[in-house]
Amino acid sequence: GRALVVAIDGPSGSGKSTISRRLATELDLAYLDTGAMYRAATWWCLRRGVDLTDVDGVAAVVRQMPLVMVTDPAAPRVVCDDVDITEAIRASELSAVVSRVATNLDVRAELGRLQREIIAAEAGRNGIVAEGRDITTVVAPDADVRLLLIADETARLARRAKELHGTADEATVARTRDEVVRRDADDSTVSTFMTAADGVVTVDSSAYGVEETFEAVLSVVEAAR
Ligand code: C5P
8 A cells, every 4th residue: 555654753762763663663654753863963073073052053064974774674874973862862971961962953954854754754765654743743743643652750660760771660760760750841842742733633651551552553543554
């Protein structure tokens, strides 16, 4: 059939990366993590030594970023300036400042353009699952399937604590709260990723495990095919 474009948005800890990758793998689609592109832009700015508060300087540097997104869901990679930065962009020092780059409107325009290019290219092949904060609304509002994956704060913090620190005990969750809640607050100055736009299907995974969440998402996608 026709190549499928699936857009999935959600806050951190909603499970959107795990679910998006799995969906892409199972349906044999490409996979694009747009958050990784904002992280890559931040890595590139830090490498180039640009002051992150210099709005025009940051935008100019990001426009020259030699970024390659490898969209294989079995092994997604991020390569910048011939360096594989897939792991480096997950560092907590980088997570702490990514919102500064992501709230730069010129950066959003540039990365949005790159994202549309990648999505269009993959739509011309097998199709794609693209995930982020503004994919259902800004980047791919005409995607075949648009989903907002949400979870309450307790569930999101427990998942992030496990992901980042390997455990979800009380102290670890408290530490994670600072990172996650502040970043979500910073990010929400530019995108409203906690409420679904018109035509976007919400899946609340608060009470679900990965398996149940995946089944819920898959049934929405199957219904749209
Ligand atoms: O999803 P992840 O936590 O890796 O995203 C990293 C950052 O990238 C977010 O905190 C946000 O600042 C930014 N982002 C964005 N728009 C997207 C995806 C991510 O602003 N579509």
